[in-house]
Amino acid sequence: MRLSKAFQPTLKEVPSEAQIASHRLMLRAGLIRQTSSGIYAWLPAGLRVLRNIENIVREEQDAIGAQELLMPTLQSAELWKRSGRYDAYGPEMLRIQDRHGRDLLYGPTNEEMITDIFGAAIKSYKDLPKALYHIQWKFRDEVRPRFGVMRGREFLMKDAYSFDVSYEDAVASYRRMMLSYLRIFQRLGVRAVPMVADTGPIGGDLSHEFLVLAPTGESGVFFDSALEEQDWLSRPVDCDDHASLEEFFQTVTGHYAATDEKHDEAAWAEVPETRRREGRGIEVGHIFYFGTKYTASMGVEVVGPDGAKLAPHMGSYGVGVSRLMGAIIEASHDEGGIIWPDSVAPYRAAILNLRPGDEACDRLCAEIYERDSSNLMYDDRDERAGVKFNDADLMGHPWQVVVGPRGAKNGLVELKRRATGERVEVTVEDALKRIGIV
Amino acid sequence: MRLSKAFQPTLKEVPSEAQIASHRLMLRAGLIRQTSSGIYAWLPAGLRVLRNIENIVREEQDAIGAQELLMPTLQSAELWKRSGRYDAYGPEMLRIQDRHGRDLLYGPTNEEMITDIFGAAIKSYKDLPKALYHIQWKFRDEVRPRFGVMRGREFLMKDAYSFDVSYEDAVASYRRMMLSYLRIFQRLGVRAVPMVADTGPIGGDLSHEFLVLAPTGESGVFFDSALEEQDWLSRPVDCDDHASLEEFFQTVTGHYAATDEKHDEAAWAEVPETRRREGRGIEVGHIFYFGTKYTASMGVEVVGPDGAKLAPHMGSYGVGVSRLMGAIIEASHDEGGIIWPDSVAPYRAAILNLRPGDEACDRLCAEIYERDSSNLMYDDRDERAGVKFNDADLMGHPWQVVVGPRGAKNGLVELKRRATGERVEVTVEDALKRIGIV
Incomplete structure (x- = not known):
């Protein structure tokens, strides 16, 4: 699912009666x-x-x-x-x-x-x-x-x-x-x-x-x-x-x-x-x-x-x-x-395109997304990187595949594990393998 | 599913208000x-x-x-x-x-x-x-x-x-x-x-x-x-x-x-x-x-x-x-x-064991059933063949795999297509292939 099309209305403010x-x-x-x-x-x-x-x-x-x-x-x-x-x-x-x-x-x-x-x-x-x-x-x-x-x-x-x-x-x-x-x-x-x-x-x-x-x-x-x-x-x-x-x-x-x-x-x-x-x-x-x-x-x-x-x-x-x-x-x-356990997460991973419009970023993101589009959430919105990081953390996808212009040129992405915060720079294939998409 | 265990209570008589x-x-x-x-x-x-x-x-x-x-x-x-x-x-x-x-x-x-x-x-x-x-x-x-x-x-x-x-x-x-x-x-x-x-x-x-x-x-x-x-x-x-x-x-x-x-x-x-x-x-x-x-x-x-x-x-x-x-x-x-279209049928096929207790029949039925037990209904009941034929027709499985003692000895089954009534004697592999189980 592309986040730009998804019906997932996030809220900045929540009703005060939401106590927990x-x-x-x-x-x-x-x-x-x-x-x-x-x-x-x-x-x-x-x-x-x-x-x-x-x-x-x-x-x-x-x-x-x-x-x-x-x-x-x-x-x-x-x-x-x-x-x-x-x-x-x-x-x-x-x-x-x-x-x-x-x-x-x-x-x-x-x-x-x-x-x-x-x-x-x-x-x-x-x-x-x-x-x-x-x-x-x-x-x-x-x-x-x-x-x-x-x-x-x-x-x-x-x-x-x-x-x-x-x-x-x-x-x-x-x-x-x-x-x-x-x-x-x-x-x-x-x-x-x-x-x-x-x-x-x-x-x-x-x-x-x-x-x-x-x-x-x-x-x-x-x-x-x-x-x-x-x-x-x-x-x-x-x-x-x-x-x-x-x-x-x-x-x-x-x-x-x-x-x-x-x-x-x-x-x-x-x-x-x-x-x-x-x-x-x-x-x-x-x-x-x-x-x-x-x-x-x-x-x-x-x-x-x-x-x-x-x-x-x-x-x-x-x-x-x-x-x-x-x-x-x-x-x-x-x-x-949220930090979703892998077994119940709505999507296995979020793809964060840090610079939509950058040819290398767009191409690499699309390539990853098409590998398993029904199990990936692609944040293709025209938003600042900070907004995307925050929303991905909020939504709690178990993995985040962060695609920036510098890495994209070399076919590399940053893979973040939501639960631990651990980040590694890896190839696309390696990222997909760790996420469990082959 | 084995029919002997299934919760599928068939009725001989139906309430008179069932008009259609x-x-x-x-x-x-x-x-x-x-x-x-x-x-x-x-x-x-x-x-x-x-x-x-x-x-x-x-x-x-x-x-x-x-x-x-x-x-x-x-x-x-x-x-x-x-x-x-x-x-x-x-x-x-x-x-x-x-x-x-x-x-x-x-x-x-x-x-x-x-x-x-x-x-x-x-x-x-x-x-x-x-x-x-x-x-x-x-x-x-x-x-x-x-x-x-x-x-x-x-x-x-x-x-x-x-x-x-x-x-x-x-x-x-x-x-x-x-x-x-x-x-x-x-x-x-x-x-x-x-x-x-x-x-x-x-x-x-x-x-x-x-x-x-x-x-x-x-x-x-x-x-x-x-x-x-x-x-x-x-x-x-x-x-x-x-x-x-x-x-x-x-x-x-x-x-x-x-x-x-x-x-x-x-x-x-x-x-x-x-x-x-x-x-x-x-x-x-x-x-x-x-x-x-x-x-x-x-x-x-x-x-x-x-x-x-x-x-x-x-x-x-x-x-x-x-x-x-x-x-x-x-x-x-x-x-x-019922004659279920393949796409909506509860099970792809019924396996009819015509002589439970016969070693060749039991073995062949079990062999077929285990190939895809969640999509097959195995009629393993201790019932007469006529009852099994009637119930399989009533339930409307698209295919019936009929296993009798004579064929079973030679590894053959009779495959019946519910919609047309067409029957052919085939090997187990051929039957599974026609049913769409590979």
């Missing part, structure tokens, strides 16, 4: 625009990041055998009356009446609907386990929306649901999801630590929140640094083997990790001092086993191995896709702007 | 499930088709320089009051109040919002032309939803909006969109003929509907067969050159095409008899130039070349993405089921 870095930077960099309180339009560069996050989530969910479908945004109140949640859910639920006076709602989550869809389709234990997910816009009518996409009202969530014949199988489903989540967050370039969360009346230990470490996080977190050091992408886990899943799960839960709400000083004291990490975290995911709560209340059963009917055990597994974009920025920015 | 072929077939093949009146969940195979359609639309919109963003589903009533449409829009608009009593609505279209977003970002004629689009769920509260996704309430639409400094430039934008649409429909494997449509108070000839030819179409259509014979994909049109665009536009509009509402017997009589085509059509797209209607009413201006402010000329351009899935099926099915 990610909100300010997303507005300043032209990634989002608020259209109503807590409701945002995603401008082209912002949408590219959102899609990159979504695709990583999708690939890792598919990798554990979860199947993607898409449920609608609007649901009938009838469905929620069957589970008993229609009256229990508070004012965060957006309730709607259609032209015939029928009660609808904008889905804040999908346990009821997926249970209903599952129940209509699956009749036998032989078709289990099943894990189904979708990535869809949700609405929660927050009383005071704030922090940009971090606490918006219309937000994009991936929610998955597992169905199993027994508690033991449901535990395996839960562990597969935990692995999938750890892989997702690692690929997104953030460290998200799983913390034990409340299970409410369900009991047990099968509820974890995943918190991205960032100084502006809403919760205090305490954890063993051993958790940070794991490479989940290269760890061999056989997802079809309960023993392999259990071994993996013990690695995770065998190390101390807790939010301030659940912090246990006695257990904390047992973590070697050099491995104690304290900080703040932003919740970006939650996995939860809740047994037969919905299948039983909604009367969904399958025929079991002995011919008797049974209510499948369920779990639900959420990732805040739009929220993650804010969380990634909170975890990865500096005074100059 | 596409609705019945989408339910029977397990592509969708109704969750409320006129609101559907897209099951995995249905979602794959929807994404394929969406991606073709996206690629062809990007190809003419349109930029994708994403506007939210909910809009503030305030915005629609500025254009004067809030009160004018009928009961199809779903009106909502949030917890603070503020009026929202579920967007049925986005002229107001895009004009507002554009106006906040673009201040100079130098940044024009701009074409912006999004692919988002819309809601129209149809009084009597029917025909499945063809007239649903929550539906997926691609809507694009162009902004130009002058009428002449707006005409060029309109023509680029017409080309993009003709390419989209051709790639989707359907023929959609553009027909002049009403322009209302705007006047002029810049309003066209695109109708997919299908016997169940809602409108009668009359057109010159010369329009069917064009290959828009190979036609060279220079989208930056007004003369090239005009020449293209004359090719389209120079041939007779009209719905029954606009049919002109005198003009029809001038079409050579052998080229007269009559039939029925389903509207799947609409392009429309409407001048400064929204920019003027909403007070959106840019600085023109002479320093004076001007209201940009706009057009809007819609494709019914979810509706297209129904239209494609209406245009392409037989008694056995």
